[in-house]
Amino acid sequence: MVKPTSAKDNSQSVNAPTQRELPSTAPGRAEPVGARASAPLLVREIGSMHVGGRSATLDGLPGMDVTFSPGNPPFRVNPNGAFEIEQMYVQYVRLVAPRAFQPLLLMHGGGLCGVCYETTPDGRPGWQSFFLHAGHDVHVADAVERGRASWARSPEFLRGAPMFRTKAEAWELFRIGPEGSWRGNTGASQPYPDSRFPVDAFDQSMKQSIPRWTTTDAAIQAAYDTLAHDHGPFAIIAHSQGGNFAFNMALRHPGKVRAIVALEPSGFPDPVSSKLHTLAGIPHLFIWGDNTGVNETWLSMRRGLARYIAALRASGVAVDEFDLPSMGIRGNSHMLMMDRNSDEIAARVQRWFESRDLMG
């Protein structure tokens, strides 16, 4: 359970270190960790890979003539044949001298891709940049059928239809404004009075929105599992839908996950049938923004997660929770990595990594 606490009480769960207990990453310096973002990065390697997936074949579809480029004759296309499907994409930046003992993997939520961790919609350096500057080799994932992972023909390979998130849905589901506050366009819509989301950049943030299928969880999980198995261990930061994939990666490959920071995770493994004791060596941090208590969608998600968190603790897993409003930090949306205090939240995550002995 998420314990209700007063705004004065920074220790929002029994296992959460207080701010005073958290070591600074830069002893003798008053600046937050984020202040280092202007320093140059000494980079060993920038690259990417596609991970997982399989070959699959289509037949029986009719051929067609397609003009691909102006000025060229039509090209006869046979849509039948072999394809690669269900792969995921990972981009990495490796430092010459990382301080972290393991690379960091940033996992996005539903309806988004890894871009959410890059430059914020209002143009500030994002968490990819922050954690590079904090000394992590950073991997940014695009899950199966999202972003640069690419997507396969539907409904032949991807069952059902893709979902496209409206601005209204994002505005309310991401808790930028209360339910019913969307007025057809961003300018006319009232955010929460203390919203930390860069509201003037809301339309820009919606350019990051990625269609999704709801039938692909197993394929997404399989690719993440392959990533952990073949390229782990990782410390993981996972947002929203990404949380459940991260939890399951740890259950399948506990030796390949060193820590999980779950940003408002939207789902979780069955606490009864899952072997949660295998996670005993993997510290978990849960972070919650503001206004989750006035919205039935989020109340329901938090109730579910509270069950999972209780089961983790009962299984000997070290769990910390940052309920930001209880720590006096008001107005955060679901998009914690985009909010105007994104660096401050990242700095708290970084101090947690330090406290959990994940940094050299």
Add this chain to the structure above:
Amino acid sequence: MVKPTSAKDNSQSVNAPTQRELPSTAPGRAEPVGARASAPLLVREIGSMHVGGRSATLDGLPGMDVTFSPGNPPFRVNPNGAFEIEQMYVQYVRLVAPRAFQPLLLMHGGGLCGVCYETTPDGRPGWQSFFLHAGHDVHVADAVERGRASWARSPEFLRGAPMFRTKAEAWELFRIGPEGSWRGNTGASQPYPDSRFPVDAFDQSMKQSIPRWTTTDAAIQAAYDTLAHDHGPFAIIAHSQGGNFAFNMALRHPGKVRAIVALEPSGFPDPVSSKLHTLAGIPHLFIWGDNTGVNETWLSMRRGLARYIAALRASGVAVDEFDLPSMGIRGNSHMLMMDRNSDEIAARVQRWFESRDLMG
């Protein structure tokens, strides 16, 4: 026209500098430019942005109940409302001390996204990495509706149907093997005997394949034009379908394009109605791989491009051509940036940048 030349004749067009005339980027060193890829990069900034696009609205579609995450109740989704559509994505890596006078923009071809310039399918550093090491700030684009640019609901916003490229089509169109050489799977298919493509990684390369619409050229062009206008000037390397977009960017914003390297461009602006004389200050380099003469698709494309190249020259544009087989470099596929000699080709491009006074 592309002049047929002997293998001994490196000067494959009247305007092309010979290898001897090209200055080395590293005087006194025998290694190719690519040899520097193992040195650390001093990076000032890694980030990304979405550019262009517009708000658009849907109505009249029925609502539906969707379960987004396991363990959560269904969520009522109204598919109608406002969306952002037709934006493109650009990721950039900026150096502390770039040598190039202008950033480099890497534009991908059809059925692909910017990933084609990242790590090669067989795991070697790609051109993004190469040109960073050569001293360019490198921007990598995902065109509208490709990769991290995201895509909009179809057919409501994107007319027609998405095209998915089969392995057979890629194998033959990319000239990895001759027409008719695809045998249903990669292992059974015979590449050109001297193929430079990393054939063992062909299936891996197909994981990069991105669905495309053929109705979106105007939207793609508009976003690239906005990119040039708002964020130029750039030197550009454009592959295949990307070539025509690059040529048109230069025509619309000649002050924002410093040079164009066109890798086997598949299309071109109308040479008669276009104001090609406005490109007089923008040097062009065209690069062609092997086996374009035995394939009607490529013969036709090259005939068209030869008309465009002749018109450019007649308008006073400095045009060089690297017809690789005429320079004694055999076996290159359409995927020059993935071929096993990708570093060697990149080094020739880099020497061309030097020769055209684009480097400090």
